[in-house]
Each structure stands twice: as C-alpha cells, then as structure tokens.
Amino acid sequence: MPSNDPLLSPFDLKHLRLKNRVVSTSHEPAYAENGMPKDRYLRYHLEKAKGGLALTMMGGAACVSPESPAFVNNIALYRDEVVPYLTKIGDAVHEHGALIMCQVTHAGRRTSNYEGDWLPVVSASGDREPQHRAFPKVAEDWDIDRILTAYADAAERCQAGGMDGIELMAYSHLLDQFFSPALNHRDDEWGGDFEGRLRFPLEVVRAIRARVGEDFVIGLRMGVDDERAGGNAVDEGIEAVRRLSAEGIDFLSVIKGNLDSDNTMAKIIAPMGTPAAVHLDFAGRVKHELDIPVMHAGRIADLATARYAISEGLLDMVGMTRAHMADPYLMQRVHDGEEDRIRPCVGAGYCIDRxxxxxxxxxxxxxxxGREAQLPHIVPPAAEKKKAVVVGAGPAGLEAARVLGERGHTVTVLEAASTPGGQIAIAAAPERRRDLIGIVDWRVQECARLGVTIRYNTYAEAADILAENPDVVIVATGGIPNTEIVDGPANLITDTWQILTREVKPGKSVLVFDDNGDHPGMSAAEVIADAGAEVEVVTPERIIAPLVGGSNYPAYLKNFAEHSVRTTLNTRVTKVARDADRRLTVTLEDEYAHTTVTRTVDQLVVEHGTVPVDDVYFELKDRSRNHGAVDQDALLRLQPQTLVANEDSTFQLFRVGDAVTSRNIHAAILDSNRLCMAI
Structure with a gap:
C-alpha cells in the first residue's frame, strides 16, 4: 500500500527507481584488503540493503590512480581486478531491492607521499594540505592527460562491475583543488578565472560520460561553498554545478565547507555538541537553484529531521550515513512501525575518528x-533457556542483559546506583556530551521490551547473586578512578569523575594531570575552564589526548584557546603536598630530561583510567563451574563456553568491560555482545 510517510515515497533518479528517499552516502570504512573490497566490505553494505534503505554508496574515496594512494585503506579503482569484487557486492545488494553506487576520485594533495608506490602526489598547485601534510607536485600537462584517462577507466570498471552509478568527489579532492581559487594558483589554461579553474572538472565529466554512455548515473559531491578564505562562494559553486550538469552530472550531493584540516572536517562531519543538520537549509537553497536531484548528509541522524527535509522540498534524497552505521535496519524499522526500536546514532564520532x-x-x-562476518546484527534465539544474573547496569552490563534477553533467557540486573549508565552517565554529564546517554536509554528501553528485570539501589554481594539460582553470572561492575600514580595523600587528589558529576567544585587554579589520553581528562578540563578557573593540562604524551580523534579534539582545543588553558607535554606529575598556606605544591618531572619543577595550585585533578571493581567476581570465582575462565578461541568463533573447573557448580561466571580492565565504551559493549551471543 502507498505510504503517507515522505521517507517511504519512491523517487526516480534518471532511469533508476529508488524505493524510498534514504541513502547511505559515500564514506570510507577502510574495510578493503590490499585495495580490494572483499567479503568484509560486501557484508557491511549487504546488511544495509537487507535493512531497507534505497541506495548505499561505497568507496568513500575509491582512487583512480596509483599516485592517489590509499590513505585510509581505500579501494584501488585503477586495478582491473576490482571488477569481480564490485560485481559480487552489487549482485548481493540488488538481491534485496537496494541500489549501489561507488565514489570515484583522485585525492590530489589529500593523501600521503609515503604510501602505496611512493609516487609524488599531484595537485593544481603546490600548497601543502594541513591534514595529510603532503607537499604536492604541480600537475603538468601529461599528468592531467593521464588522470583524465584514469577517471574514465575507473568509471568504466564501476559500470562493468554492475554499479548503478558513480559519484565524483569534488570537495577537498583533486576536482576541488582545481576549481577553488584558494587552491588553484595556475596561470595557464587550467587556472586563473572561473572558466580556467572549471576546465579540469568539466573535462573529467566529459571523459567519463564519453566512456560510459548516457544510461549510467554520474553524481557529484561538491562543496558548493568551500568556506575557504578566497575560495568559491555559493553563487560561483551553483554556476559550476549547472555547467557540470550540462555535461553529464545527474545529481548533486551538497556539501558546505572543506576537509583541509581536522578543524574544518569537524564542521562537516560534525560530532555531538553541534547543531543537527546545520547545513540543511543551505542544501535546500542550492536545490531550488538547480534542475537536477539533490541529496545531502550532515548530522541528519533522526527521522523527524529527515522527514522534514523531504516533505519541505529541501532535498530529494536524504543521507543518513552514520545513522545506518548505528542501525543498518533503520528503514526496515520505519516500514514496520517500530521506530522506537532504532538504535540511535549519538554523534560520538568514533567511526570517523578511528x-x-x-x-x-x-x-x-x-x-x-564492520564485524558482520563474526557478529549478527539480529540476535538469534538460544536453543536452551537459562537464568542469568548481570551485576551492573553500565554499558557492558546493559549490553549483556539486552543480548541475553534477545536470546530468550530470563535476566535479572542488579545495579548499586539508583539509575543506569555507569561511566556513560558520568561522561554524559557535561552539556556538550549529553547525547552519549542515548547509548544507555536505548538499552534500557530494549531490556524493558524483552522483560529484563533491573533492580536499582542493590549492592550485590555473592550471597545475593547465588540466591537467584543463576545458570550464568555476568559481572559488569566497572571500575573506579585510579589516582594512585601520584605520590601524596589521597585527600589532596580530585578525580575526573568528581569534576564531571559536579561532586567537587573546581578550584580557582587547577592542574589536570591526564595520563590516559582519552575523553575523560579533556572533558574534565573543559568543565573546569568553563567554571572560570585557571587551568593547566599536563600529560606525559607528546601531544594532547592522542586517543581523542580528529572530529572531537577541535572542540576541546577551541575551548582551551578561549579560556587560555595552558598545556604541558612530555611531563608527569609525581608528587603533591599541602603547603603552609593550604594550597597544593605539585611536582612535575620531564619524561626525557628527568628535570623537576613545581606548581602551586588550588586543586590537582588526576585522570589515569580505572581499576576494576572486582570483589564480587573473586568471591564467586572458585564457586563457579568455570572458575571465571574464558575459552578465547570459542569466544572469537561465537561458540558456547564449555570450560569446566568445578563439576559441582551449577553456574558459569564471566566478567566484562571495566570490571576486567580500563577500556572504552566500544570495548565494554563488544565484550558482552560476543560473549552473550553464544550463551
């Protein structure tokens, strides 16, 4: 039956019929093997096709030439052997009623001189790209001739591989490097005025169209306003799209901005703490100026925004790319009236940062x-129903409870706190990172649907757990802050949890010692700086927060700059003492010269991960059937755990997440998922 939902309305793109308006736009998951999109790549896109979207786009920077080498494990479209792999993926996706396209690009300067065959990278001019740090060769006439042919060859390979079309990447890659006046400083026929700068993109489109014919879709992903000083503004960008569409471009994927640096990338591939769909109105303006279909992706993670974009005529197709990484069955949920079951994208940026x-x-x-060959997205039922007790309602515990519930087991969760979430609830306390709580909320909701019992305000001891007569016990009790790396009285040290939850008020001058390098130390420093304190961040690393990726650290550094936060690298805090006027004297030691200096501050905040809360695990260990042991080979094969160390015991015992050792959210959830998937 026809649907009134604008997202479910079909759309005709040239000769192609899209069954709905939702697209997973071109992005690079780095799943290729030696440049080829093999089984892992196939399974990733197949799952989204099964999940009901209209179009999945692969090869988020599939490269046309060897001097555009893989900088994030990209597909090598310049090799004929890619065709059978494309065919296999295309056939699998088509079987489930979805369409598939591949992005085709030459990265130009946006790659490395030290990858692949170590050929010199080329660009319109010689400007160094900040993000990849390559100094490019200025393209000569023979380079341009060769690259034009390479584009056409790559498009022909995509066509031969059964792709429904291709998308040309024209923001921050070579096409943009020729078109943007901020990057093209040439004075020959390939530069200068608008006509000269547009010549190379026009010749690329002409070469491809001549090779693939009219019955093959060619799209363009372009920074219509590149937001560079001296770059192309929107009116010039729109005129360029008009000219390119006249030569054979069939649709536009609108971008506003550029990828030249981590800071500019974070404005396009925006993380949490930024407005949703910030460039949607811009995309709508561009669409109303053009006669070709328009799509856009940019932090459109919720269905309400996606529906608005289509119903108001701002877009013809809406990109929900990261939302499909969170839940590839998103559109099937929409179709089935189960939108409340969609696993939300929380905008953490973990995908792009990796x-x-x-x-x-x-x-x-x-x-x-990305692990479709090992882990199913849809949890299968267990052959034998068991009774399980999960201790802890943090991310590891809630995931264990969810998967066990999906398997059909009877599950009871015992949580010491009055609310769920564990360390996620702490991490989500600051306003900018509040969306993290969606990870908890979704699992609590799923547990309720599955009949999982969660008992709050229950500090579980061994006797309480055994009283439940469990077949399986999962200890997911997490950890507590580890501040013992600094010599000095414990009452002189504040941990990051105390700052993030506002348990302790920031002092007037605060030294944050971050010996973890991930979000907790940075987030605590941001909270302290926002409170008006004078802040210094000290780390033994050679850079600030090496585990915080490129889409997330710009927000921290912006905050630090606005509040004049001081950063000190290559240095450890070794000692703290109370001085005569009740302030703290903190001793710092250089990692390399081993010289020492002191700081006098009001507060010392230490971040060094967590130590496991594992008392109840060790109380139960010898009483359990497996003595807590994990058969790791079986774990990785998703096979049941069958180790027996105590024949008289009736229950298996496992611990997961930070109850094992200090790690991140993804590791905690993965622990529980693959363990419980075979219980």
Missing amino acids: LYQGGEALCLHNPAT
Whole structure:
C-alpha cells in the first residue's frame, strides 16, 4: 500500500527507481584488503540493503590512480581486478531491492607521499594540505592527460562491475583543488578565472560520460561553498554545478565547507555538541537553484529531521550515513512501525575518528558494524533457556542483559546506583556530551521490551547473586578512578569523575594531570575552564589526548584557546603536598630530561583510567563451574563456553568491560555482545 510517510515515497533518479528517499552516502570504512573490497566490505553494505534503505554508496574515496594512494585503506579503482569484487557486492545488494553506487576520485594533495608506490602526489598547485601534510607536485600537462584517462577507466570498471552509478568527489579532492581559487594558483589554461579553474572538472565529466554512455548515473559531491578564505562562494559553486550538469552530472550531493584540516572536517562531519543538520537549509537553497536531484548528509541522524527535509522540498534524497552505521535496519524499522526500536546514532564520532587514527570505521555502540562476518546484527534465539544474573547496569552490563534477553533467557540486573549508565552517565554529564546517554536509554528501553528485570539501589554481594539460582553470572561492575600514580595523600587528589558529576567544585587554579589520553581528562578540563578557573593540562604524551580523534579534539582545543588553558607535554606529575598556606605544591618531572619543577595550585585533578571493581567476581570465582575462565578461541568463533573447573557448580561466571580492565565504551559493549551471543 502507498505510504503517507515522505521517507517511504519512491523517487526516480534518471532511469533508476529508488524505493524510498534514504541513502547511505559515500564514506570510507577502510574495510578493503590490499585495495580490494572483499567479503568484509560486501557484508557491511549487504546488511544495509537487507535493512531497507534505497541506495548505499561505497568507496568513500575509491582512487583512480596509483599516485592517489590509499590513505585510509581505500579501494584501488585503477586495478582491473576490482571488477569481480564490485560485481559480487552489487549482485548481493540488488538481491534485496537496494541500489549501489561507488565514489570515484583522485585525492590530489589529500593523501600521503609515503604510501602505496611512493609516487609524488599531484595537485593544481603546490600548497601543502594541513591534514595529510603532503607537499604536492604541480600537475603538468601529461599528468592531467593521464588522470583524465584514469577517471574514465575507473568509471568504466564501476559500470562493468554492475554499479548503478558513480559519484565524483569534488570537495577537498583533486576536482576541488582545481576549481577553488584558494587552491588553484595556475596561470595557464587550467587556472586563473572561473572558466580556467572549471576546465579540469568539466573535462573529467566529459571523459567519463564519453566512456560510459548516457544510461549510467554520474553524481557529484561538491562543496558548493568551500568556506575557504578566497575560495568559491555559493553563487560561483551553483554556476559550476549547472555547467557540470550540462555535461553529464545527474545529481548533486551538497556539501558546505572543506576537509583541509581536522578543524574544518569537524564542521562537516560534525560530532555531538553541534547543531543537527546545520547545513540543511543551505542544501535546500542550492536545490531550488538547480534542475537536477539533490541529496545531502550532515548530522541528519533522526527521522523527524529527515522527514522534514523531504516533505519541505529541501532535498530529494536524504543521507543518513552514520545513522545506518548505528542501525543498518533503520528503514526496515520505519516500514514496520517500530521506530522506537532504532538504535540511535549519538554523534560520538568514533567511526570517523578511528579512520584518522589508522583504524577501520566502527560504531561506538554497535559492535556488529564492520564485524558482520563474526557478529549478527539480529540476535538469534538460544536453543536452551537459562537464568542469568548481570551485576551492573553500565554499558557492558546493559549490553549483556539486552543480548541475553534477545536470546530468550530470563535476566535479572542488579545495579548499586539508583539509575543506569555507569561511566556513560558520568561522561554524559557535561552539556556538550549529553547525547552519549542515548547509548544507555536505548538499552534500557530494549531490556524493558524483552522483560529484563533491573533492580536499582542493590549492592550485590555473592550471597545475593547465588540466591537467584543463576545458570550464568555476568559481572559488569566497572571500575573506579585510579589516582594512585601520584605520590601524596589521597585527600589532596580530585578525580575526573568528581569534576564531571559536579561532586567537587573546581578550584580557582587547577592542574589536570591526564595520563590516559582519552575523553575523560579533556572533558574534565573543559568543565573546569568553563567554571572560570585557571587551568593547566599536563600529560606525559607528546601531544594532547592522542586517543581523542580528529572530529572531537577541535572542540576541546577551541575551548582551551578561549579560556587560555595552558598545556604541558612530555611531563608527569609525581608528587603533591599541602603547603603552609593550604594550597597544593605539585611536582612535575620531564619524561626525557628527568628535570623537576613545581606548581602551586588550588586543586590537582588526576585522570589515569580505572581499576576494576572486582570483589564480587573473586568471591564467586572458585564457586563457579568455570572458575571465571574464558575459552578465547570459542569466544572469537561465537561458540558456547564449555570450560569446566568445578563439576559441582551449577553456574558459569564471566566478567566484562571495566570490571576486567580500563577500556572504552566500544570495548565494554563488544565484550558482552560476543560473549552473550553464544550463551
């Protein structure tokens, strides 16, 4: 039956029929193997096709030429062997009624001189890109001729591989580097005025269209306003799109801004604490100026915003890319009237941050994304029903309870606090990071749907747990702040939890010692700076917060600059003492020269991860059937745990998350998911 939901209305894109208006736009998960999109890549896109979206777009920087090497494990479209892999992915996606396209690009200067074949990277001019730090060669005539052919060859490979179309990347990559007057300083026929700067993008489109014919969709993802000083403004960008569409561009994916630095990237791929859909009105303005279909993606993570974008005519297709990483079955939930079950994207930026730290894209709280070969998105029922007790309602405990409930087990959660969340509730206390609580809220809601019992204000001891007569006990009691790395009385040290929860008020002058390098220390420093204190952040690392990725650290550094926060690298806090006037004397030691200095402050805040709260685990260990042991081979194969150390025991015992050791949210959730998936 036809639906009144604007998101479920079909849309015709040239000769293609999209079954709804929702798209997972081109992005790079870094799942390729030696440049080829093999099984992991296929499974990732297949799951979204199963989940009901209209179009999934792969190859978030699939490269056309070897001097545009993989900078985040990209697909190598310049090799003929890619075609069978594209065919396999396309066939799998089409089987579930979805369409698939591949982004085609030359990164130009936006890559490294020290990857792949170590060929010199090329660009319109010789400007260094801040993010990837490459000094490019100025493209010569023979470079341009060769790259034009490479674009056409890559498009032909995509067509031969059964793709429904391609998308040309024209923001911050080579096409943009020629078109933007901020980046193109040439005085030949490939630069200068508007006509000269647009010549290279026009020739690329012409070369591709001549190769693939008219019955193949070519899209363009472009920074219509590149927001560079001296760059192309919106009117010039719109005129460029008109000219390009006349040569064969069939749709536009609107971008506002550029990717030249982490700071500008964080404005496009925006994390939590920023407005939702901040460029949606801009995209709508561009659409009303053009005669081709327009899509846009940019922190559109909720269905209300997506519906508004379509119903108000701001977009023809709406990109919900990170939302699909959180829940690839998003559109199936919409179709089935189960929107309240959608796992929310909380905007943590963990997916994009991992790429820029050399890893693959992972969702902070969906461990199955990118691991489809190992972990199912849909939890299967267990053959035998058991009774399980989970101790702790933090992320690890709630995930254990959720998965066990989905498996059909009877689950009771015992939580010492009056509310759920554990360390997530602490991390979400500051206003800018409050969306993290969505990780907790969704799991609590799912547990309620599954009949999981959660008992709050219950400090569980061994006798309380055994009284439940469990078959399985999961200890997810988390950890407590570890401040013992500093020599001095404990009452002189404040931990980051006390700051984030406002249990302790910041002093007038505060030294934050961050020996973790992740969000807690930075978030605490931000809260203290916002309170008006004089702040110094000290770390033994050579950079501030190395575990905080490129989309997240700009917000911290902006705050630090606004509040004149001092940062001291390569230095440890070794000692703290109370001085005669009741202030604190803090001793700092250089990591390399081992020289020492002192600071006099009102408060010392220490962040050094957590130590496990594991008393109840060790009380139960010898009484359990497995003595707490985990068969790691079985764990990784998603097979049941069968180790037996105590034949007389009737229950298995496991611990997960920070009850094992200090780690991040994703690790805690992954622990519970893969363990409980086989119980």
